[in-house]
Amino acid sequence: xxxxxxxxxxxxxxxxxxASVPFSGTRGGEAPxxxxxxxxxxxxxxxxxxxxxxxxxxxxxxxxxxxxxxxLAALRRMLERHESLRTTFADTPHGPVQRVARGGELTxxxxxxxxxxPLATAERIAxxxxxxxxxxxxxxxxxxxxxxxxxxxxxxxxxxSHLAVDFQALSLLSAEWRALLRGDxxxxxxxxxxxxAALERExxxxxxxxxxxxxxxxxLETVPLEVFDHPPGEPEEPRFIEVGMESVALAAAAVRQxxxxxxxxxxxxxxxCATVLAVVSGRPRAVMQLVHSNRRDPRTRPLVATVGQDGLxxxxxxxxxxxxxxxxxxxxxxxAYRNAHYDPFEMQAMRAEIGRVRGREPxxxxxxxxxxxxxxWPNLPRLAPGEDLxxxxxxxxxxxxxAWPGVRFKxxxxxxxxxxxxxxxxxxxxxxxxxxxxxxMLLGVETLLVRGLTEDVPLAAVRDLVRAHGEIRGAKGxxxxx
Amino acid sequence: MSGDLERRLxxxxxxxxxxxxxxxxALAGEHSLSALGLTSLAWIRLVDAIEDxxxxxxxxxxxxxxxxxxxxxxxxxxxxLDTR
Numbered sequence: 226x227x228x229x230x231x232x233x234x235x236x237x238x239x240x241x242x243x244a245s246v247p248f249s250g251t252r253g254g255e256a257p258x259x260x261x262x263x264x265x266x267x268x269x270x271x272x273x274x275x276x277x278x279x280x281x282x283x284x285x286x287x288x289x290x291x292x293x294x295x296x297l298a299a300l301r302r303m304l305e306r307h308e309s310l311r312t313t314f315a316d317t318p319h320g321p322v323q324r325v326a327r328g329g330e331l332t333x334x335x336x337x338x339x340x341x342x343p344l345a346t347a348e349r350i351a352x353x354x355x356x357x358x359x360x361x362x363x364x365x366x367x368x369x370x371x372x373x374x375x376x377x378x379x380x381x382x383x384x385x386s387h388l389a390v391d392f393q394a395l396s397l398l399s400a401e402w403r404a405l406l407r408g409d410x411x412x413x414x415x416x417x418x419x420x421x422a423a424l425e426r427e428x429x430x431x432x433x434x435x436x437x438x439x440x441x442x443x444x445l446e447t448v449p450l451e452v453f454d455h456p457p458g459e460p461e462e463p464r465f466i467e468v469g470m471e472s473v474a475l476a477a478a479a480v481r482q483x484x485x486x487x488x489x490x491x492x493x494x495x496x497x498c499a500t501v502l503a504v505v506s507g508r509p510r511a512v513m514q515l516v517h518s519n520r521r522d523p524r525t526r527p528l529v530a531t532v533g534q535d536g537l538x539x540x541x542x543x544x545x546x547x548x549x550x551x552x553x554x555x556x557x558x559x560x561a562y563r564n565a566h567y568d569p570f571e572m573q574a575m576r577a578e579i580g581r582v583r584g585r586e587p588x589x590x591x592x593x594x595x596x597x598x599x600x601x602w603p604n605l606p607r608l609a610p611g612e613d614l615x616x617x618x619x620x621x622x623x624x625x626x627x628a629w630p631g632v633r634f635k636x637x638x639x640x641x642x643x644x645x646x647x648x649x650x651x652x653x654x655x656x657x658x659x660x661x662x663x664x665x666m667l668l669g670v671e672t673l674l675v676r677g678l679t680e681d682v683p684l685a686a687v688r689d690l691v692r693a694h695g696e697i698r699g700a701k702g703x704x705x706x707x
Numbered sequence: 708m709s710g711d712l713e714r715r716l717x718x719x720x721x722x723x724x725x726x727x728x729x730x731x732x733a734l735a736g737e738h739s740l741s742a743l744g745l746t747s748l749a750w751i752r753l754v755d756a757i758e759d760x761x762x763x764x765x766x767x768x769x770x771x772x773x774x775x776x777x778x779x780x781x782x783x784x785x786x787x788l789d790t791r
Contacts, residue, residue: 489747521755523754
């Protein structure tokens with residue numbers, strides 16, 4: 226027997242039906258921001274109205290036959306367990322702080338399943354929720370819609386603020402959701418962002434931060450000031466677009482290459498993306514920021530919070546073949562991850578100092594992000610060993626997914642979480658890379674991965690294959706004489 | 708003595724890999740740590756753990772091959788302890 230702590234309310238037909246989820250945690254409090262929160266705090270302010278890019282849509286299925294009260298009670302426990310989900314943020318004279326509310330109330334909307342089914346409906350709603358910016362000083366860092374079919378809750382659509390969670394944290398929430406629905410007793414989390422913030426003000430964290438800042442400084446002292454040498458052209462409106470690619474061939478080729486070289490598929494896909502970036506920028510060195518989960522301290526592994534930070538990958542293309550590039554990328558990524566543990570405010574101070582010395586801060590707006598929590602594709606179709614992957618590329622499709630006026634990225638590769646296919650997307654600044662170039666780059670990554678299994682693909686050939694997929698304008702390194 | 712150091716390092720490998728690699732597998736040295744499945748993140752955790760446990764500063768600027776086997780790693784850490 227449970228007494229619902231939650232109150233579904235009937236509302237007029239014109240307004241969406243809502244329900245209230247009151248929560249009461251074991252404590253509230255105020256603390257400085259963690260390093261992960263500092264990174265996001267800076268990012269949301271840099272992006273302003275385009276910060277909806279940073280929002281994290283997510284869907285949780287409702288397993289089994291559960292009534293609304295049970296689902297709302299599970300949601301209440303989720304909020305009570307994880308302080309990050311009841312945290313607001315404020316600027317104070319002593320710097321920005323996180324404020325954990327002990328109690329409060331989340332209002333959720335109730336929506337009816339569309340013809341596409343509950344999960345797809347929830348995915349659509351989550352994406353819609355993600356287009357609205359959070360007021361970080363007042364709002365709870367999540368919004369939720371319960372999707373019902375025949376009066377029964379079937380899925381939850383969420384958007385979370387990136388100040389509250391990263392993709393690893395979302396995977397953790399998915400992992401405990403089933404137990405919460407069942408009403409299982411779960412041990413309370415022992416480590417919350419307020420503990421993390423305290424730890425990051427002590428050794429050895431301060432030493433690691435200093436070392437990371439030294440590494441970044443050594444790169445920033447010499448890196449080209451611009452991501453591209455060519456001048457900007459006329460951008461599209463909105464200026465920043467995301468082109469997506471769905472490719473089983475990409476994933477299958479990455480798995481095969483990774484097994485062959487005993488490295489991760491992350492390193493392999495990263496190597497291909499960095500190669501294509503180097504080719505399009507006409508440089509023998511690719512410099513990219515790596516979005517890194519950063520959960521290296523055992524206490525942060527179960528932490529539902531934003532922990533990720535950026536590493537700085539410096540990859541000098543060996544020019545011999547793709548397997549060597551993968552190995553070089555793997556080593557360079559280790560250096561990057563190692564130095565992805567720092568106080569973002571200290572890092573920003575160093576970058577500003579470099580900016581004063583060099584006349585301006587170098588533009589590091591090229592990124593690679595692997596969102597897969599465990600770096601695998603568990604539901605990839607089974608293929609015979611050695612099976613030719615080229616025919617699979619016929620099933621690859623590309624599409625434009627999103628657009629923003631001001632996300633600031635020049636180039637941002639994201640490897641998505643789909644368990645059954647390689648989903649690689651690329652955000653470009655269309656002033657530098659037109660959309661057909663972005664598409665050509667994605668297909669170039671796929672071709673490089675597939676051909677790289679059977680031959681050493683030299684850089685000149687990568688140029689040709691990117692060009693073969695689309696007209697390249699602007700990038701000087703891709704002219705016919707190069 | 709170097710056996711003790713190898714044992715401690717093998718225990719660290721087991722800890723940072725969340726038990727994916729047992730200390731015995733790491734100690735046996737039949738396969739490299741990457742072949743045993745040490746991920747990049749676990750590898751970074753291992754370097755952090757070595758620094759915290761032994762109070763040394765590990766420089767990753769040079770040859771990283773020492774980090775793929777426990778015996779070579781023990782020799783490397785031993786050098787770091789001597790020059791501390």
